[in-house]
Amino acid sequence: MASFNLNINGKEMQVDVDPSTPMLWVLREHLSLVGTKYGCGIAQCGACTVHLNGTAVRSCQLPVSSVGEQEITTIEGLSGNGDHPVQKAWLEVDVPQCGYCQAGQIMNAAAFLKSNPNPSDAEIDSAMNGNICRCGTYVRIKKAIKIAAETAGS
């Protein structure tokens, strides 16, 4: 066990955990931020995606000891009131079915659009391919990403 001071969603948070603990479980079980989801534990499904200094990472592969003072943003901290352009586009298109993977999809899409504000279809496919949606909402996710790109750009 060791104590870690973390910067999560703009707040200082302290946890006392084994240094090998992935951020996924630190967020979910020590900080009650359960929007970040467990899907595979081996970085193959994208359900656990968070931002590390603004870049999308798989929190299941991110040991708490490696984070230091870097900024972590989770789905709960993406916007003040669920009004990030990507979240708004998701609601407009009514993307979710079961909804379980969507936090990861949104976090990945938000980071992607920051680096590529006007993506082509092929670029969206390539950026999103690591995020599985078992319900098959891929067509709507792509539509929502395009709407978010337009909204953010206008």
Add this chain to the structure above:
Amino acid sequence: MGRRMFIQSSTLAGGGLVLGFNWLASCKREPEVVGLQMPGEWYEMNAYLKIGDNGVVTIMSPNPEIGQNVKTSMPMIVAEELDVDWGNVIVEQAPLKTDAFTWQVAGGSRSIANGWEPLRMAGATARQMLKEAAAKAWQVPVGEITASEGVLSHESSGKSAGYGEMASAAAKIPVPEEVTLKEPKDYKIIGTSRRNVDGKKIVTGQPLYGLDYRQEGMLIAMPVHAPAFGMKLKSFDATDAKAMPGIKDVFAINLYNENFPRGGFDHSVFDEIIIVLGNTTWEVMQAKKALKIEWEKADDVAVDMQFFGNPMTLKHPAGLESTQVHKEQMNLLNSKPGKLVRKDGNPEAAFRNAAKVIERTYSCPFLAHNTMEPMNFFANVTADKAELVGPIQTPEWTEPAAAARLGLPLEKVDIMMTRMGGGFGRRLYGHFVVEAAAISQQVGAPVKLVYTREDDMSQGTYRPAYLATYRAALDKDNKLTAFHVRAGGIPESPLFANRFPAGAIDNYLAEDWTIDSNITTGAFRAPRSNFIAGAEQSFLDEVAEAMGKDPIELRLELLDRAMKDPVGEGNDYEADRYAGVLKLVKEKSGWGQEQGNVHRGVSAYFCHDSYVAQVLDLVMDNEKPVVERVCCAIDCGIVINPDAATNLAEGGIVDGIGHAMYSQLTFKDGVVEQQNFDKYRLIRHSEAPRNIDVHFVDNEIAPTGLGEPPFPPVMGALANAMYKATGTRYYDQPFISPQQKRVIG
């Protein structure tokens, strides 16, 4: 609509009851979320709805939500008959209450179909009670009162009042025994698109799912089951694991005990599992790796169970099974006559006299459901009661099993439903609920049982492996004279002998066979249809080609025969509705007008009382098949929430393409060879169709299934388009094996 009876439940008695909330906070759609003021008091009209003194209405969604969106569409039906502004509605997940609600199960695409009557009645009786309260208050005949969008009016006196003003009095009115339901032409909410009531919570990451649920003092339990089917626990040494940080206990536990009346939906072949119990998931995951376990080969297992009152014996023969051997066994059995299931005319003579016989064999592998949220459940069992919370498609079937296992009376066991991270049939099988309950009882603490992805994928309850051979006889004029299907699987047959094209061909023969296995299987989205539809629809494509006919025309001719002069007995489809979706998809897809580089396949199927036809357009991009568009026509009767229904159909199409193209679960010496998403291929973003357009037949038929019907036929449309694109017929799923192509990134 005629006048309908509403079965009065015990919860309807004693109106005027002011209710407190005792439900999961995470399941509510709070007033502030939808911008509504909380009322001072709530008045319960019936189990489905209560009205606040300010006119805000809470509607309970009775059924489990697995992503099929019933949590929005079921309350929409109540709101329609209540005649209230949807913007004034708060939706809550109802508790499991089988005396008040009808069929609280998410399965068989039955939620809307089974709820159609009671949901409308709940709204309509409440509306009638409000009218009667207004009539009493205003001293006018009830027949002169109108109720619309939350307002009661009396035209000649000019009096009007909101539902909230009359709710207190209305709740004391005896529940009317009969009410008149609306005509479909008068619907204001049904047939209009309304957004997912949990949408905002989903996109902001609020707690909704079983895995998100926690209680003070809760421990995490994780299972270890045998590493192979056909193996069982011999002994284990947990000394090291128990010494690890955060670990509370390690013990073996049996799912079943002598009290346990197995009912088919609680079955696991891994009866005895090791449980590691600790403070946190990560600590328990580490301790699992430190266990020293000896496994041994299991004997033959025969499980007697009562399947909805019918005795059934499930046989799990001893042995370590492998996919290669399965294939040999299936081909061998399929080469011999099977059990005769249906015979019309004289198929043997027709095949003997045929000018040409077409024979093709199709197969598919086992599949894992792979819900994104792995199996989990919370249990807090004390001496006299059990509180169970989590994702389960069959709460009303699972509660009695848990009660029996715990030795508690049924009324002392409560299951609360959370939103589910996918179902697809996997969560019909509540063994994990019973396991969680048994663990909590044993350790005397609140416990959440959590499966890792690997535990989940290697546990069983798979889609069975199937094989089918089709034969068609053509005479010298290229006319179809006989049709033969022989199908089977491990451990069940995929055959639906009375479905199309039965009834459309004079000489018809259907037979099947099964092979017992110790690999457990279960219902997977559109069970059996999820294979046989694709096989049959691919075969019909080949028959049409051999006959020199357009594939849609051949189907329409067969359906015309089935309509005008059906062959045999018990045909379980309506040929005109079947033809209807084919005609609609023909029109909407622009069939016959395709461009040069677009390769098209068509398919149509009937299951879960609904009809679906699809045209799939495929283009080749550097030898890689790309699905450009899927055009889909559906007849599922009245559509409650069109955009959500479209979403569900889109999902079924993506799911069908994905599993037919990429997914398989294989075995070597009883071991599952794919235990996580690095080896198990699921369809990814880049492999989804570029466009999907969904068209619903507009009619006033009572709603039928939608979660499952769009899924099976697309596999046939895909195979038929692949043939057009490549010149090769695809008989064995997955069409592209993971070894051949890995298209990630």
